[in-house]
Amino acid sequence: xxxxxxxxxxxxxxxxxxxxxxxxxxxxxxxxxxxxxxxxxxxxxxxxxxxxxxxxxxxxxxxxxxxxxxxxxxxxxxxxxxxxxxxxxxxxxxxxxxxxxxxxxxxxxxxxxx
Amino acid sequence: xxxxxxxxxxxxxxxxxxxxxxxxxxxxxxxxxxxxxxxxxxxxxxxxxxxxxxxxxxxxxxxxxxxxxxxxxxxxxxxxxxxxxxxxxxxxxxxxxxxxxxxxxxxxxxxxxxxx
Numbered sequence: 749x750x751x752x753x754x755x756x757x758x759x760x761x762x763x764x765x766x767x768x769x770x771x772x773x774x775x776x777x778x779x780x781x782x783x784x785x786x787x788x789x790x791x792x793x794x795x796x797x798x799x800x801x802x803x804x805x806x807x808x809x810x811x812x813x814x815x816x817x818x819x820x821x822x823x824x825x826x827x828x829x830x831x832x833x834x835x836x837x838x839x840x841x842x843x844x845x846x847x848x849x850x851x852x853x854x855x856x857x858x859x860x861x862x
Numbered sequence: 863x864x865x866x867x868x869x870x871x872x873x874x875x876x877x878x879x880x881x882x883x884x885x886x887x888x889x890x891x892x893x894x895x896x897x898x899x900x901x902x903x904x905x906x907x908x909x910x911x912x913x914x915x916x917x918x919x920x921x922x923x924x925x926x927x928x929x930x931x932x933x934x935x936x937x938x939x940x941x942x943x944x945x946x947x948x949x950x951x952x953x954x955x956x957x958x959x960x961x962x963x964x965x966x967x968x969x970x971x972x973x974x975x976x977x978x
Contacts, residue, residue: 752905781966791906791952791968804965839905850896851966853905 750774752854754840760860766828769857772821773842781851782815782825783839791839797823830861864889864955868969876977881925881940883972885953888934895936896954896966897927906952912936923947948976 753772761767773780781796795805797817805815812831817823827834837858841851869884887893894913898906910921917929923946927938936953953969 790970793965796965841905850908850911851906853898853907855903855905 752840752842752852754838754854754857756857757855758858758860760862761830762862763832764829765861766826767830767834767859767861769825769838769840769859771823771825771840771854773823773840774852775821777842777844777852778820779843779851780817780823781841781843782823783841785837785839785856786835794825832861835859835861864893864957864967866953866955866967866969868951868953868972870972871970872973872975874975874977875943877945878942881938881943881947881974883938883951883953883974885927885936885938885969886934887936887955889955889957891957892929892931894956895927895929896956897921897925897936897938898952898954898968899923900950900952900971902949909938909951943974943976945976945978948974950974 752774755770779798782794784792784794792807794807795815796803800817813827815825837856839853839856841853843851865888867886875881896911897909899909900906909925910919910927912919912929920926925940927936929936950971950973952971954966956966
């Protein structure tokens with residue numbers, strides 16, 4: 749079975765540019781989570797969806813960050829405009845609604861904002 | 863809200879020696895507890911989870927963890943370290959109910975180095 753698929757794996761862009769990260773959850777999973785990992789702050793939950801509906805976005809750092817889940821097989825995390833402090837590894841995870849855990853993680857997108 | 867503390871950001875063990883990684887949680891109500899492993903340039907992979915059954919939980923790759931309510935702990939062990947165990951390990955907790963239900967709170971992680 750395919751796992752959680754994230755794209756791109758690496759992104760390098762200049763400050764001020766729009767960045768879009770993409771995630772395809774495991775088929776049949778209906779909970780999706782976006783995390784950010786940095787050395788300073790560790791793993792932080794940014795937002796999560798259940799049945800395509802955002803449940804908790806309290807971890808989204810600023811209005812520059814937005815996330816959507818237009819259908820059960822796709823989600824995006826967008827940063828506009830990007831800043832150097834947004835540099836991090838961004839992970840997407842999904843889980844089955846029948847057992848809310850465990851969460852299955854993608855391999856992440858390593859984002860560098862110059 | 864739950865919090866989780868992992869003692870020791872780095873642990874060095876000899877190949878064949880016991881691996882012991884410590885995790886303590888904050889709540890008086892036992893949460894759901896998890897251990898994840900992260901290899902370089904990869905996402906997190908679930909090692910094991912405690913939800914409410916046996917207090918000794920066996921996971922993948924020979925790891926196990928014991929839930930001790932009196933100590934609010936969920937330490938991870940492996941009797942004999944292998945070189946392939948070198949990775950970062952994260953303890954995580956989730957409330958059984960309330961507004962934060964379903965949200966994982968991760969510890970800061972413990973980097974394990976295995977020496978020959």
